Amino acid sequence: MEKVMKKNTFITLLFSSALFLSSFANAHDYKAGDLQIDHPWSKAVPPNSSVAAAFFNVTNHGGENDILISAESPIAGKVELHAHIHEDGMMKMREVKNIEIPANDGTALKPGANHIMFFNLTKVPKLGDRFPLTLHFKNAGEITIEVAVEKATYQMEMKPEKTKEQHH
Numbered sequence: 715m716e717k718v719m720k721k722n723t724f725i726t727l728l729f730s731s732a733l734f735l736s737s738f739a740n741a742h743d744y745k746a747g748d749l750q751i752d753h754p755w756s757k758a759v760p761p762n763s764s765v766a767a768a769f770f771n772v773t774n775h776g777g778e779n780d781i782l783i784s785a786e787s788p789i790a791g792k793v794e795l796h797a798h799i800h801e802d803g804m805m806k807m808r809e810v811k812n813i814e815i816p817a818n819d820g821t822a823l824k825p826g827a828n829h830i831m832f833f834n835l836t837k838v839p840k841l842g843d844r845f846p847l848t849l850h851f852k853n854a855g856e857i858t859i860e861v862a863v864e865k866a867t868y869q870m871e872m873k874p875e876k877t878k879e880q881h882h
């Protein structure tokens with residue numbers, strides 16, 4: 715019995731290091747002042763899509779809170795900072811004025827949480843593409859990062875006010 719458990723642990727370790735290696739291969743990160751931005755990515759959208767979203771991790775190595783104020787990209791007519799909120803028992807996404815980056819901590823922009831939203835796409839980014847995204851932070855200033863277009867398994871809600879399908 716003990717032997718079997720040890721073998722399972724070993725397989726789990728192998729599996730997690732393989733995951734680590736594959737995410738390491740994809741990793742790209744950027745620095746702006748005290749901020750570190752890790753692995754900006756966007757979910758590949760259909761070629762006729764007018765919207766897309768971007769996600770990344772921000773680490774604040776400094777002792778002062780920072781704020782993401784705005785973003786822009788040549789691929790979109792309009793770029794908004796978005797949050798997902800619970801309202802009337804439903805998940806909705808909504809534009810927010812800014813996204814806080816707490817001191818000696820950080821925040822993750824990810825599906826279902828804060829994210830960058832692109833509207834009126836002038837160029838629809840394809841799987842494997844990278845496109846520029848310029849971020850404006852209150853303290854760290856301006857930085858342009860490259861967003862990698864990847865496959866994702868989650869379902870993005872395409873319209874800001876669209877809510878979950880009603881089941882009758």
Ligand SMILES: [Cu+2]
Pocket residue numbers: 767796797807808829830831
């Ligand atoms: Cu959004």
